[in-house]
Amino acid sequence: MAKPVVRKPKKKSNPLKTAKIETVDYKDTALLRKFISDRGKIRARRVTGVSVQEQRQIARAVKNAREMALLPYSSSAR
Amino acid sequence: MRQYEMMVILDPEVEERTVAPSLEKYLSVISAEGGSVDKVDIWGRRRMAYDIAKKSEGIYAVVDFTATSDTAKELDRQLGLNEAVLRTKILRTDAR
Numbered sequence A: 001m002a003k004p005v006v007r008k009p010k011k012k013s014n015p016l017k018t019a020k021i022e023t024v025d026y027k028d029t030a031l032l033r034k035f036i037s038d039r040g041k042i043r044a045r046r047v048t049g050v051s052v053q054e055q056r057q058i059a060r061a062v063k064n065a066r067e068m069a070l071l072p073y074s075s076s077a078r
Numbered sequence B: 001m002r003q004y005e006m007m008v009i010l011d012p013e014v015e016e017r018t019v020a021p022s023l024e025k026y027l028s029v030i031s032a033e034g035g036s037v038d039k040v041d042i043w044g045r046r047r048m049a050y051d052i053a054k055k056s057e058g059i060y061a062v063v064d065f066t067a068t069s070d071t072a073k074e075l076d077r078q079l080g081l082n083e084a085v086l087r088t089k090i091l092r093t094d095a096r
Helices: A017-018 A029-035 A052-065 B016-032 B067-079
Strands: B003-012 B036-052 B055-067 B087-090
Touching: A029 A052, A052 B087, B003 B016, B003 B036, B003 B067, B016 B036, B016 B055, B016 B067, B055 B067, B055 B087, B067 B087
Parallel strands: none
Antiparallel strands: B003 B055, B003 B087, B036 B055
16 A cells, blocks of 8 residues: 655745844835745745734735835736 | 824925925924924935836835824825825824
8 A cells, every 4th residue: 555645844934033023014125025926926825934913914014015116016027 | 192104205306405395394284283203214216116107216205203193184185185295105103
């Protein structure tokens, strides 16, 4: 009998913890850029590896930054 | 009284050295209604991620102030009427 392959997903290092940031600010575009794809989309939590609460803060910050033209709504790369 | 943080994008055609005095003029409504301006940070000219009002650049400024909600609303209204202001965003910093 072949054993079913059990995948152990690798725990991602939390990028907010490493940067020692408690509250995400929409003005910190350098940080927020880590959480958007090259097309300008917000990266999913399974990609970013942050907690639910942090992901929410990030999403809100990105949306605020977009409103103030600090981040693109969509970049037409490709 | 609440703490607010406001970001404004000004028209890039406004001359750089007139930014501070004109910003002061826009903010006079805060002190007139009993609030206080705590910090004014002018970022200067900056390229925007997309065009606003057919302009690709804007002069950014961030203002921290303490005021009542009515004052904040009035300030937002006045800036919205101003031709030299492309966009504003007022957020409460004491929330969360």
